[in-house]
Amino acid sequence: MITLNNITIGYGRKILLGNICATAGKGELTALVGRNGSGKSTLIRVLAGLEKPLSGTVSIGGADIEGLSKKEIARCVSFTGTGRVRIPDLKCRDLTALGRAPWTGWTGILSEHDRDISERALDIVGMQDYADRCMDEMSDGEYQKIMIARALAQDTPVMLFDEPTAFLDVPGRHQIAGILERLASEEGKCIIFSTHDIGIALEKADKVWLLDGDRIVSMKASAPETAGRISSAFGIDGI
Template sequence: MEVKGLNIGYGKKIVCPNISFSVDKGECTAIVGINGVGKSTLLRTVGNLQSSLGGILHIDGKSVREMKPHQLAKKISLVLTEPVASKNMTVQELVALGRQPYTNWIGSLSTVDKKKIVDAIEVLELKELKNYKCFELSDGQLQRVMVARALAQDTDIILLDEPTTHLDLFHKVQILKLLKSIAHQTKKTILFTSHEIEMAIQICDKILILDGVENPFDEPCKLIENKSFESLFPSETVQFDGTTGTFRIQK
């Protein structure tokens, strides 16, 4: 996936200009930045839920904007922050909806579809939960179900909007480690927004820092070398410590 000089925003208002980055297969990338800088907007733009305001956005050399919904559905899958409209589905049924881009006009599942669903459920360790209804699950379990659905969609790229919100430390780490292993083992491109900068530094292959000006993008250690994290927050409140890769509260 290649992004060059992309402007994102709503209507005529540009939220964040000039974003450039490119990610390869098997890479796990985080998008970080302060509230309101446009992380989710960028993700929604890449997923073609809203249109870009100029710039290049290509997948496999093809422009995302020119792809039909059913073509794009085989390239990009999404995990959004919005809750699913109906939680009265079993885990298995919800994961199975991920196969929609491949099923026939009435949505019958083939043997291939069924295998992909079983695989996705297994990877996300949801086997015991597969007959539970979604309203019976905890936030962490539901998040895993949504990732399983995206995985079942079997796209090259998986976009996740704040997959770690509302989760405790253990479940945050669990989800992020799962994302990384999925990216490395299945050679998928994973791109997610997060406020967990310290964890992203430890886990991700690359990080895009949205600051609305330069929007640096690189490997975490190089970003630390370039002191890119230091200007992220006002230094009188929190300061970044490059040696440990953590933020310190200024007292």
């Protein structure tokens, strides 16, 4: 679904990741793990088309994203960043509907079909009852769910999330990771999310991309050696 072909990313002279290759497929939940400053967020931004790699290409469904227009990329990949945005008086329903932007005309007016997709997205993340609440009244967990609904409404085969479980308590983290797991398996989405919660990565994800030095190591989350490999990359004993 999404393929990294010999990608090098970094800032100016500083190389974060050099000549990396990896693939994430349809219906697959991939956890991106690595230490602070290892390049997780930058990699996600490159995959989203927000930043260009220093070299190499990213292809989605066989098409190089360099050759796609902004709108075409927006119909292939959705992006949810880290941190929290507070917009007073923006209802959750309207926020979710913003996800329909790549599919609506220049006025942004929603068709019946767009509305149905937004409502379904709210339903899937279990936030239908919160649709008329404003986003500045949400808890961090509720906010994450609404942002997932917004990304889901964008109706893209690839979904990227930068630290969706940050700032959440343990049950909250499991709930969010559970939703992502469901979206991958039931909706057939190709989901890549970065996280510092290695337990969640191993438990919920199908695949782990470990950023180690300037390399990326792609492993099956269920493989017995994965945990050990992550531990050694983080320089700690046992996870």
